[in-house]
Amino acid sequence: MKLDSLHALNVERAARRAAMLVTDLDDGSQRVVREAEIPADPLADILARRLASGKSGLVEVEGRQFFLTVQVPAVRLVLIGAVHISQALCPMATAVDLSVSVIDPRTAFATPERFPEVPLLPLWPDEALAGPVPPLDRYCAVAALTHDPKIDDPALIAALKAECFYVGALGSRKTHAARVERLSQAGLSPEQIARIEAPIGLDIGAVSPAEIAVSILAQIVSALRGGGPRAVKGGGPA
Known part of the structure; x- marks a missing residue:
């Protein structure tokens, strides 16, 4: 995980806000998607379902594979x-x-x-x-x-x-x-x-x-x- 992604996730964790790390397994790129940003994200429906489940996992979209690391505050x-x-x-x-x-x-x-x-x-x-x-x-x-x-x-x-x-x-x-x-x-x-x-x-x-x-x-x-x-x-x- 890149340091800037780790920092962003830690900020959200400390504030008890949900976030997700999206890793493109094809090119290794990563981005942090905060809960409030999900509706505008290209993977909005998938991210919303993953957030609701609270579980990380692998997904495939249009032939590309992404690993979604879900970070949800303790309920x-x-x-x-x-x-x-x-x-x-x-x-x-x-x-x-x-x-x-x-x-x-x-x-x-x-x-x-x-x-x-x-x-x-x-x-x-x-x-x-x-x-x-x-x-x-x-x-x-x-x-x-x-x-x-x-x-x-x-x-x-x-x-x-x-x-x-x-x-x-x-x-x-x-x-x-x-x-x-x-x-x-x-x-x-x-x-x-x-x-x-x-x-x-x-x-x-x-x-x-x-x-x-x-x-x-x-x-x-x-x-x-x-x-x-x-x-x-x-x-x-x-």
Whole structure:
């Protein structure tokens, strides 16, 4: 790899932005394509698919071979609420290589015994997201699971403003209607609020905390891989 390409990739890595190194195997030339540059690239469709998969590999275009080295930031999942669903979701999310953390100011719930080996912050979300937790970004998913507006709403506002790729909230449609009103009064636009997956999770008829966790994780993976989770709504208890 050429030094200028390595430097460019390191800059994107440090900023938690996706990028791709395109190596022409016929002549050895290389170029770095940043995520924002993909739509205008001659290989746009191929690069977009590779970015969605997160996997590097060999492709052939019009008789020429290219190796695409995909660099994608580690995907983070921030769970708001040290609840039963979170307990079930943490090991599932870790198994698919998501970096998981849990935020809940209620110290009776946010204990290492209930969440072994999980970064746990017994803080209010606005305090945690302004300090110990790295800033939210487009490679973060946020799931608000407490049913308590004092805890969930600040996290949802922060996630929407940071343009997290996935934002979900537990609750019935009636609960969400009241949430929409509160978030509107807080200054969020209808377009921002519409990004919230609520009721959270794919509609698989989930009942138990573990089943709801499965539906949430499936929806997050669908959003991450470009599957359009908003096409299938539902899930989650009232």
